[in-house]
Amino acid sequence: MVNTDRDDASAEGAERARGEHSREPNKISATTKYSFTGRNLTAYGGLLPVAAMLEKLEFRELVGTSVNLELKRMPRAMPPCDFLLGMILAVYVGFSRLNHLQYLEREPMLLGILRVPRLPVQSTFWRFLSSLHLSVERQLGSLNARLRERVWAAANIRLKEVTIDTDTTVHTLYGGQMGGRVSYNRKNRGKPSYQPMLTFIAETREYAGGVLHNGDKPTGESIARHLARVMDTLPKTVETFRARADAGFYCWEAVKAYTDLSCEFVIVARKTDRLLGELQAADWQPSPDTDADFECQFSYQPEGWEREYRFVGLRYDQPEPDADHPDQIGLFDGLACRYRVFVTNISSEKWSPAAVVAFYNKRAAVENLIKESNNDIGLTAHPSGQWAMNANHFQLSMIAYNLNCWLELFEREESVTVPELRHRTVATTRLRLLYLAAKITRHGGQTEIHFGSQYQERDRFDRLMVRLRLIERKMDGFMPVVNTPLRA
Numbered sequence: 001m002v003n004t005d006r007d008d009a010s011a012e013g014a015e016r017a018r019g020e021h022s023r024e025p026n027k028i029s030a031t032t033k034y035s036f037t038g039r040n041l042t043a044y045g046g047l048l049p050v051a052a053m054l055e056k057l058e059f060r061e062l063v064g065t066s067v068n069l070e071l072k073r074m075p076r077a078m079p080p081c082d083f084l085l086g087m088i089l090a091v092y093v094g095f096s097r098l099n100h101l102q103y104l105e106r107e108p109m110l111l112g113i114l115r116v117p118r119l120p121v122q123s124t125f126w127r128f129l130s131s132l133h134l135s136v137e138r139q140l141g142s143l144n145a146r147l148r149e150r151v152w153a154a155a156n157i158r159l160k161e162v163t164i165d166t167d168t169t170v171h172t173l174y175g176g177q178m179g180g181r182v183s184y185n186r187k188n189r190g191k192p193s194y195q196p197m198l199t200f201i202a203e204t205r206e207y208a209g210g211v212l213h214n215g216d217k218p219t220g221e222s223i224a225r226h227l228a229r230v231m232d233t234l235p236k237t238v239e240t241f242r243a244r245a246d247a248g249f250y251c252w253e254a255v256k257a258y259t260d261l262s263c264e265f266v267i268v269a270r271k272t273d274r275l276l277g278e279l280q281a282a283d284w285q286p287s288p289d290t291d292a293d294f295e296c297q298f299s300y301q302p303e304g305w306e307r308e309y310r311f312v313g314l315r316y317d318q319p320e321p322d323a324d325h326p327d328q329i330g331l332f333d334g335l336a337c338r339y340r341v342f343v344t345n346i347s348s349e350k351w352s353p354a355a356v357v358a359f360y361n362k363r364a365a366v367e368n369l370i371k372e373s374n375n376d377i378g379l380t381a382h383p384s385g386q387w388a389m390n391a392n393h394f395q396l397s398m399i400a401y402n403l404n405c406w407l408e409l410f411e412r413e414e415s416v417t418v419p420e421l422r423h424r425t426v427a428t429t430r431l432r433l434l435y436l437a438a439k440i441t442r443h444g445g446q447t448e449i450h451f452g453s454q455y456q457e458r459d460r461f462d463r464l465m466v467r468l469r470l471i472e473r474k475m476d477g478f479m480p481v482v483n484t485p486l487r488a
Helices: 005-022 047-056 059-066 080-093 098-104 108-114 122-131 136-154 220-233 252-260 273-281 353-375 387-411 426-434 458-469
Strands: 161-168 197-201 207-211 240-245 263-268 294-300 309-317 329-332 335-344 438-443 446-451
Touching: 047 080, 047 108, 047 387, 047 458, 059 080, 059 136, 080 098, 080 108, 080 122, 080 387, 080 426, 098 122, 108 438, 122 387, 136 207, 136 220, 136 387, 161 220, 161 353, 197 220, 197 353, 207 220, 207 387, 220 252, 240 353, 252 263, 263 353, 273 294, 273 309, 273 335, 294 353, 309 353, 335 353, 353 387, 353 426, 387 426, 387 458
Parallel strands: 161 240, 240 263
Antiparallel strands: 161 197, 197 207, 263 335, 294 309, 309 335, 329 335, 438 446
C-alpha cells in the first residue's frame, strides 16, 4: 500500500498531537529555578515580516534617493538610513520616546536588522535627529508616499476611487516646546498644545499625509497647502478622489483647493446667521432615509467666496434646545430646531441629500485612526523642544503606523474587497504578530529564526512571509504577489 502525502501529513499530525497530550504539563512555582544563560532570544520575532517587506521594497536605497540628509557631522555608529530605520522600528515595537531605546540596546532581532553588534546610546540618536534640517520633514513625507506606491504595486491594490479624510487633533504640551500655543484644548484648558493636521485613506486606513502644526487654529492658507501636498502624494493610478472634513476646514481656501484638485468633497458648514436665514427660508421635505426629521438643498454663496455651491441641510425638531449644541439651535415656526449643514460640489443629479449625508457619516472612522496614532504609536511623545526635531519625529512615527497597514494589505485573503477589508490596530498587531518569542541561531554561515510550535496563527504567518519573499522589482515596477487585485 502506497501512502499519499496527505496520509503522511495526517499521521504526522496525529503522532505530534498524541505526544503533546501525553506529556505532563510544566509545573511552575515560586521555587522554580531560573538563569540568564539563554543566548540570542528575542521577544520581537514578528519583526521578521517587517524586515522582509522593507528589504524587498528597497527601503535603504529609497532613503538615499528620497531623503537628502545634509548632516553637519556624519555619524560613525551606523549609516544615516539605519538611524531612521532604527527609530521607525522602535516606535513600531512600542517605544515611542528616544529615551526608551535603552531597552532595545541588546535586542538581537533589531540588531540583526540594523546589522550592528549594539545600538548606539540614546544621546547619539538624539544628536542625529537634532542635526536634521526642517526640510527633511517634507522629504520623509515623500519617502512615505513612494513606499506606499511600491506597496500598492506589489500587493496588487487597484483602487480607482479613493476617499481621503482630513482632521486635526490636539497634543497637550508639558514643556517649553517651540510652537506651543494656548488655544483650543478641550481636555486641558489653558495649557499650550500643538494642532497637527492628518489625512488618511479611508479604503486602506493608511496615513496619506500630515503636518505638525502649532497650537493656533489652522488658517485657510495652511489648510490649502496641506491638501495640495497630500493630493500630490497619492498614487497616480487613482482616477476619482473624494474628500470629507469637519467644520474646522470650512473656508473658501479649502473649498477652492478641493475644486482646483478635481476632488469631490463634503464639508460640514459652520452655521452663521446668514446661513441660518437661508435654512429657514429653504424648501424643507420629509427625510425618511436619514435620522433627521426634514431635509433640504439649495445653492448658496457665503460671504468672501467666489462662487456658489450646493448646500444640504438636515433639521431635527426638538421641544427644547440641546445644551451640547448651542451653535446649532435655530427657531422654526416657534420650535427649537437643530441643524446639520454640509457643503459639497457633488451635483444633486448624482447624489441625493441622503447619499451626501451617508457618505459623510462614514468619516467617523478617522477619529479612531487618529486615536490609534496618538495612543498606540505615541504620536504625542514629542522628543524635544526644537520644532524641527518634533516635525521630523512626527513623520517617522506615521511611517511606523503605515507599516501595520501595509502588512495587512499583504496578508489579506484573496477574495477580500474594500468593504470587507478589516483594520487591525497596532496594539492588536503587537499582541498577535509582533510579540512573538523566537530563538536566533547561526549554522554554516546561515542565520535562522526558530518560533514556538504552539503559535496558533502559523498559517497566516507563513502566507505573509511567502508573499513578502516573492516581491521582485521589474523594469516597469514591482510585480504583484497577490493574485486577486483589491478593488472597491
